[in-house]
Amino acid sequence: MNSLLRILGHLEGPQTVGRGPLFWALFAVALVAACAYPAFSDGYTVGNTVYFFTWVFIALSLCLIWGYGGSLSFGQTAFFGIAGYGYGILTINYGSAYGFTLVAMLLAIAVAALFALLLGYFMFFGRISGVFLGIVTLAVTLMLERFMAQTAGPEWHVGTARLNGFNGMSGMPPITIPWPGGSIVLFADIGLYYFVLGLLVLVYLGLRILMNSAFGNVVVAIRENPERAEMLGYDVRKYQLITFVIGAALAGTSGVLYTAWGQYITPSSMGMTAAALPLIWVAVGGRSDLTSTLVGTLTVLLVFQALTIYGSQYALVCMGLLLVLTVLLAPNGLVLGLMRLLARLSPSRRTGGV
Amino acid sequence: MDIASLVFSSLYQFGDAFAFLVLSACGLAVIFGMMGVINLAHGEFIMCGAYVTVASAHAGLPLPLAIAAGTIVSALVGVLVELVVIRHLYERPLDTIVATWGLSLIATQGTLIALGSSMQGVGTPFGSFQVGNYSYSVYRLVLFASALAVLGGLYALFNWTRFGVIARATIQVPQMAAALGVDTRLIYSLTFACGAGLAGLAGGLYAPTMTLVPTMGATFIMEAFVTVVVGGADVFLGTAPAGAVLAVVKSAMTSWQGQLFGQIGLLVAVIFVIRILPKGLSGFLLRERT
Numbered sequence: 001m002n003s004l005l006r007i008l009g010h011l012e013g014p015q016t017v018g019r020g021p022l023f024w025a026l027f028a029v030a031l032v033a034a035c036a037y038p039a040f041s042d043g044y045t046v047g048n049t050v051y052f053f054t055w056v057f058i059a060l061s062l063c064l065i066w067g068y069g070g071s072l073s074f075g076q077t078a079f080f081g082i083a084g085y086g087y088g089i090l091t092i093n094y095g096s097a098y099g100f101t102l103v104a105m106l107l108a109i110a111v112a113a114l115f116a117l118l119l120g121y122f123m124f125f126g127r128i129s130g131v132f133l134g135i136v137t138l139a140v141t142l143m144l145e146r147f148m149a150q151t152a153g154p155e156w157h158v159g160t161a162r163l164n165g166f167n168g169m170s171g172m173p174p175i176t177i178p179w180p181g182g183s184i185v186l187f188a189d190i191g192l193y194y195f196v197l198g199l200l201v202l203v204y205l206g207l208r209i210l211m212n213s214a215f216g217n218v219v220v221a222i223r224e225n226p227e228r229a230e231m232l233g234y235d236v237r238k239y240q241l242i243t244f245v246i247g248a249a250l251a252g253t254s255g256v257l258y259t260a261w262g263q264y265i266t267p268s269s270m271g272m273t274a275a276a277l278p279l280i281w282v283a284v285g286g287r288s289d290l291t292s293t294l295v296g297t298l299t300v301l302l303v304f305q306a307l308t309i310y311g312s313q314y315a316l317v318c319m320g321l322l323l324v325l326t327v328l329l330a331p332n333g334l335v336l337g338l339m340r341l342l343a344r345l346s347p348s349r350r351t352g353g354v
Numbered sequence: 355m356d357i358a359s360l361v362f363s364s365l366y367q368f369g370d371a372f373a374f375l376v377l378s379a380c381g382l383a384v385i386f387g388m389m390g391v392i393n394l395a396h397g398e399f400i401m402c403g404a405y406v407t408v409a410s411a412h413a414g415l416p417l418p419l420a421i422a423a424g425t426i427v428s429a430l431v432g433v434l435v436e437l438v439v440i441r442h443l444y445e446r447p448l449d450t451i452v453a454t455w456g457l458s459l460i461a462t463q464g465t466l467i468a469l470g471s472s473m474q475g476v477g478t479p480f481g482s483f484q485v486g487n488y489s490y491s492v493y494r495l496v497l498f499a500s501a502l503a504v505l506g507g508l509y510a511l512f513n514w515t516r517f518g519v520i521a522r523a524t525i526q527v528p529q530m531a532a533a534l535g536v537d538t539r540l541i542y543s544l545t546f547a548c549g550a551g552l553a554g555l556a557g558g559l560y561a562p563t564m565t566l567v568p569t570m571g572a573t574f575i576m577e578a579f580v581t582v583v584v585g586g587a588d589v590f591l592g593t594a595p596a597g598a599v600l601a602v603v604k605s606a607m608t609s610w611q612g613q614l615f616g617q618i619g620l621l622v623a624v625i626f627v628i629r630i631l632p633k634g635l636s637g638f639l640l641r642e643r644t
Contacts, residue, residue: 054475058612072448072451072452083360084580085544105492119625122626122628122629123625123628125629126628126629126630128628130447130448131386131390131392131447131448132583132628134392134448134451135392135579135582135583135627136583136625138394138576138579139576139579139580139583139624139638140577140621142576143576143618144570146614146617147614147618150614169452187496225523230551272458272462272569272572273462273571274457275457276455276459279428279452279455280456306594313463313466313467313469314457314463316462316463317459317460317463317464317467319463320456320457320458320463321456321460322453322456323452323453323456323459324439324453324456324457324460325457327449327452327453328439328453331446333439333451335524
């Protein structure tokens with residue numbers, strides 16, 4: 001009981017913005033609003049909102065690796081794609097009976113994490129850092145895209161699942177929960193909405209606990225000064241590798257949910273543009289905090305979709321411009337800056353502020 | 355096939371891969387080696403060079419002059435980019451990557467909007483010649499010669515000219531150079547322009563051999579990055595040997611299993627190299643020398 005309380009105590013701490021009754025009241029209001037939302041909306045819009053939610057996981061993974069860990073990774077979309085294709089291959093081969101989709105989901109995420117473990121071993125134990133890390137992860141991502149894009153021929157298949165080259169894979173079953181008296185199939189509307197929302201809340205709170213625990217503090221210490229952390233006796237490489245693998249698993253979660261949501265995945269979901277988008281959400285929101293990443297991602301996605309509808313071609317140009325301007329003018333991110341301003345004005349400052 | 359033509363074929367493929375790696379990487383290597391900045395819009399500078407070259411060739415300029423035009427325009431765009439964006443980010447190398455990526459998105463999508471999804475190219479000049487049973491393109495030999503010329507030119511520029519000496523001084527100890535009256539900001543601008551111009555040159559040289567699409571930069575960028583990572587921070591001790599080593603890997607893998615495996619071979623090579631030589635070949639060679 002005591003240890004559980006101590007773990008829950010890490011929900012607040014030095015590494016996350018937001019503390020005290022006011023913040024948690026706001027959190028509860030947002031959660032209730034999110035739960036009640038489908039009652040006031042139609043299935044299509046709810047399905048669209050799930051699409052936004054699926055992207056938040058990859059944004060959080062980048063926040064973890066880049067914002068907290070200080071290593072810029074462009075490889076998140078690679079893990080996204082690996083897990084997405086993994087889910088597709090597994091479910092097309094073995095179907096969705098007996099809740100296998102959930103097993104497939106976990107397996108696909110595990111494959112992405114294993115790949116990250118292998119890649120991360122070479123990178124972190126080779127002690128490459130900074131810009132080189134970005135380049136190597138980007139090269140891996142582009143390579144995977146090129147590889148998948150050329151698998152058009154019938155010889156490229158795993159079991160009964162055709163990889164289909166540039167057109168991508170489709171026809172995998174949606175996530176299905178086994179239930180006495182008939183499984184629940186989570187199509188891209190209300191069912192999937194609650195599933196993804198629940199997962200999102202769990203991941204968000206879990207990451208808050210992780211980052212405020214001893215592990216998270218060491219990760220931040222390494223970002224601030226790797227040499228000092230090493231002198232204090234921490235194996236920098238191990239911490240970086242673990243962070244990288246956790247991030248890959250989160251990106252993989254995004255990939256699986258995306259694939260299950262639209263029942264398709266294409267190689268271009270690993271391309272240059274796809275790799276740039278999470279970076280934009282995270283940078284604009286504020287990369288060094290979970291909450292601002294979450295809020296920023298949803299906001300930017302919303303704006304991006306609105307732009308796509310009203311001026312489809314110009315949306316990407318605007319996103320690029322937004323990224324450049326954020327980096328130049330508000331390097332800590334817009335949402336984080338705003339939240340810090342609010343925190344300074346609110347009474348919770350007496351307890352230490354942020 | 356007799357031995358002589360087999361040897362020639364291998365050499366030709368090596369030269370082709372070497373030229374591609376060196377030409378696409380040297381602009382990136384100059385900017386990274388001299389300024390510590392990774393320019394993710396590198397591919398878009400290449401695209402810019404290629405588009406300007408082809409547009410000038412369509413306007414009636416002979417190809418060499420058109421390539422020169424592509425190089426100069428890219429260099430000028432480079433100056434502009436350095437003034438507006440890069441200059442403010444020298445203290446934050448990771449943010450330069452992010453910002454130049456934003457630029458790359460803008461450039462790719464902007465080109466797509468302004469010029470459409472592809473552009474009429476120009477044919478590959480010089481035709482081909484026959485060795486053994488196979489015919490080879492003469493232009494590929496020109497590209498190989500250009501790669502060697504670019505390396506030679508860079509060596510001359512940075513070792514024998516006043517600009518080169520001042521630039522290297524600025525890179526080593528910027529404060530000292532500034533104290534001696536060097537305008538370091540100007541030097542950084544010129545270095546960035548030099549890198550951008552080299553990217554434009556690569557684009558111009560390869561423009562006759564490929565289709566012009568707004569995303570063409572992506573075909574170069576992976577090879578360029580891989581070469582720079584393997585080479586490390588020094589252009590002469592890094593990029594050139596890295597280009598040679600990787601060209602062997604790439605041409606061997608390509609002739610064994612095809613284009614894609616050539617690229618996979620590059621990627622695997624780079625991952626092993628960073629594990630063994632984190633500072634790249636130049637870091638290794640420089641350590642041996644001192």
